Amino acid sequence: MNTYLSSNNLAVTKDNALNTQISLRHVSKVFPGRSGWFNKITGQTSSDFIAIADINLDIEHNTFVSIIGPSGCGKSTLLNIIAGLSEATNGNVMINGQIVNKPGPDRGMVFQSYALMPWMTVEENIMFAVETVYPNVSVTQQKRVVKEKIQLVGLTGAEKKRPHELSGGMRQRVGIARALAINPEILLMDEPFGALDALTRGFLQEEIERIWEQQRKTAIMITHSIEEALLLSDRIIMMTKGPAAGIDEILEVPFPRPRDRTTVENHPAYLKLKQEMEDHLYRETRAVEEARIK
Amino acid sequence: MTALRAKSRGNSPENSWLDNENVQALLLFLLSLGIFLLFWEVGARMKLFAKGVPTASLTIKELWYWITHPFYNNGPNDLGIGWNLLVSLRRVAIGYTLASIIAVPLGILVGISKVAFKAFNPYFQLLKPVSPLAWLPLGLYLFRDSELTGIFIITIASIWPTLTNTAFGVAGVNSDYLDVSKTLGASRRRTIFKIIIPAALPNIISGLRISMGISWLVIVAAEMLLGTGLGYFIWNEWNNLYIPNILVAIFIIGIVGILLDQIFAYLEKLVSFGK
Numbered sequence: 001m002n003t004y005l006s007s008n009n010l011a012v013t014k015d016n017a018l019n020t021q022i023s024l025r026h027v028s029k030v031f032p033g034r035s036g037w038f039n040k041i042t043g044q045t046s047s048d049f050i051a052i053a054d055i056n057l058d059i060e061h062n063t064f065v066s067i068i069g070p071s072g073c074g075k076s077t078l079l080n081i082i083a084g085l086s087e088a089t090n091g092n093v094m095i096n097g098q099i100v101n102k103p104g105p106d107r108g109m110v111f112q113s114y115a116l117m118p119w120m121t122v123e124e125n126i127m128f129a130v131e132t133v134y135p136n137v138s139v140t141q142q143k144r145v146v147k148e149k150i151q152l153v154g155l156t157g158a159e160k161k162r163p164h165e166l167s168g169g170m171r172q173r174v175g176i177a178r179a180l181a182i183n184p185e186i187l188l189m190d191e192p193f194g195a196l197d198a199l200t201r202g203f204l205q206e207e208i209e210r211i212w213e214q215q216r217k218t219a220i221m222i223t224h225s226i227e228e229a230l231l232l233s234d235r236i237i238m239m240t241k242g243p244a245a246g247i248d249e250i251l252e253v254p255f256p257r258p259r260d261r262t263t264v265e266n267h268p269a270y271l272k273l274k275q276e277m278e279d280h281l282y283r284e285t286r287a288v289e290e291a292r293i294k
Numbered sequence: 295m296t297a298l299r300a301k302s303r304g305n306s307p308e309n310s311w312l313d314n315e316n317v318q319a320l321l322l323f324l325l326s327l328g329i330f331l332l333f334w335e336v337g338a339r340m341k342l343f344a345k346g347v348p349t350a351s352l353t354i355k356e357l358w359y360w361i362t363h364p365f366y367n368n369g370p371n372d373l374g375i376g377w378n379l380l381v382s383l384r385r386v387a388i389g390y391t392l393a394s395i396i397a398v399p400l401g402i403l404v405g406i407s408k409v410a411f412k413a414f415n416p417y418f419q420l421l422k423p424v425s426p427l428a429w430l431p432l433g434l435y436l437f438r439d440s441e442l443t444g445i446f447i448i449t450i451a452s453i454w455p456t457l458t459n460t461a462f463g464v465a466g467v468n469s470d471y472l473d474v475s476k477t478l479g480a481s482r483r484r485t486i487f488k489i490i491i492p493a494a495l496p497n498i499i500s501g502l503r504i505s506m507g508i509s510w511l512v513i514v515a516a517e518m519l520l521g522t523g524l525g526y527f528i529w530n531e532w533n534n535l536y537i538p539n540i541l542v543a544i545f546i547i548g549i550v551g552i553l554l555d556q557i558f559a560y561l562e563k564l565v566s567f568g569k
Contacts (some may be wrong), residue, residue, distance in 0.1 A: 164568025
């Protein structure tokens with residue numbers, strides 16, 4: 001058992017075990033293929049797909065963690081399991097010592113596609129979350145929270161606008177405000193800036209850094225961007241390619257906070273970390289391509 | 295914008311309104327209408343068409359008469375066109391409302407459950423392509439009343455598009471919206487009323503629009519066999535062999551159809567939110 005665990009980057013020691021908020025043990029996800037007599041007759045059988053295999057991970061309170069890896073390596077699957085939207089085939093996820101297998105308002109989620117309701121205004125989108133999670137709080141209190149979060153993400157004045165009237169960057173601000181409005185312990189972000197142009201992206205990254213300094217929640221972010229991961233995270237989890245993706249390496253990011261792009265980029269460790277991540281991503285992406293050709 | 299365009303082309307603003315697409319389309323429309331009416335008038339006067347085809351001027355005169363005298367009542371076979379229109383509209387309103395009250399909730403129920411969708415879809419698919427008039431004898435047998443049969447036909451006709459569109463819309467709600475609802479821990483009831491129904495609303499309205507179009511198509515045909523209403527008006531004028539009035543009725547049915555459709559076009563716009 002012990003040798004098995006140690007081969008999987010189980011970075012827990014007894015000292016920080018108390019501080020651990022999220023812990024994943026042997027988490028695997030298998031998407032079952034089509035089998036059985038009916039599919040055999042119709043000739044539609046396919047084999048099982050192992051998305052992620054045996055992931056072990058511990059995340060401490062108030063840590064910002066990024067997950068980076070080649071496309072299709074099961075990053076989103078992993079995040080969905082933590083969110084409770086998808087169930088692990090094996091293993092379990094524990095938050096504060098409790099096994100979770102369904103979604104809950106202790107985890108706020110930011111979606112790549114923003115996932116705003118087009119028929120609701122900015123205010124109503126956030127209010128929907130607040131009303132759902134805190135139905136017994138007074139309306140004045142609810143309204144105050146909504147107003148506060150709109151202010152936090154810098155959207156004051158756009159309360160009555162509908163999502164289609166906003167730019168991509170503004171929409172994602174609403175998404176972030178909605179996730180924060182329910183005051184979750186953990187913020188889960190699935191490529192939150194993936195659909196944005198480079199300029200907006202950079203701007204919003206700095207906003208996230210600013211907001212995170214204020215709120216200091218545990219955050220897990222999936223990203224494709226090395227710079228983004230380095231700017232925002234305390235730790236970066238690098239995943240191997242799928243199928244059966246696992247954790248390849250965990251990088252500690254030593255930059256002092258609060259950060260901004262310039263101080264981070266001028267830090268002596270920056271280039272080395274960046275190089276390491278580039279090498280990793282390059283290697284894994286090459287491997288993905290080679291596997292496709294075969 | 296137009297000023298800018300005019301400037302860049304070096305045109306004076308007096309000419310620029312001719313560049314407008316809508317103005318051009320209107321002019322072309324009026325031109326084609328003029329040619330059509332002229333051809334009709336000349337052709338009918340020279341007896342180029344079948345025997346008894348009225349002239350354009352006579353038809354327009356009749357149209358003017360019916361529009362200015364919509365409401366008079368000299369018995370069921372000599373009723374103002376306004377009364378007939380109201381009779382048709384009343385039948386459509388009752389039948390259509392009944393159909394919508396059944397179709398929207400049923401569509402939502404069927405759409406929410408994948409199993410129900412797959413199980414009941416064959417019924418809808420089978421019944422959808424059947425001409426509603428095929429139900430006419432059954433309706434007469436069941437109700438032994440022309441009024442109820444008319445309403446029955448309209449209900450049957452307008453139930454399927456709304457039902458299938460609603461079910462389709464509900465089944466196809468963006469899974470991201472549902473994920474949001476799940477991560478917040480919203481109840482099933484709250485998810486249905488706050489997320490699923492509003493998200494499916496554009497599809498529901500489209501279904502209602504198609505249903506309304508079909509109702510209006512069907513009522514005319516049904517009324518030819520039932521007595522009173524615009525369909526009966528046409529049938530009656532056919533028995534009188536007075537063609538101008540048939541043409542007038544066709545024109546009025548078309549205009550009312552446009553108006554009904556535009557109401558739903560407006561509603562569709564209201565719920566589209568930039569899509």
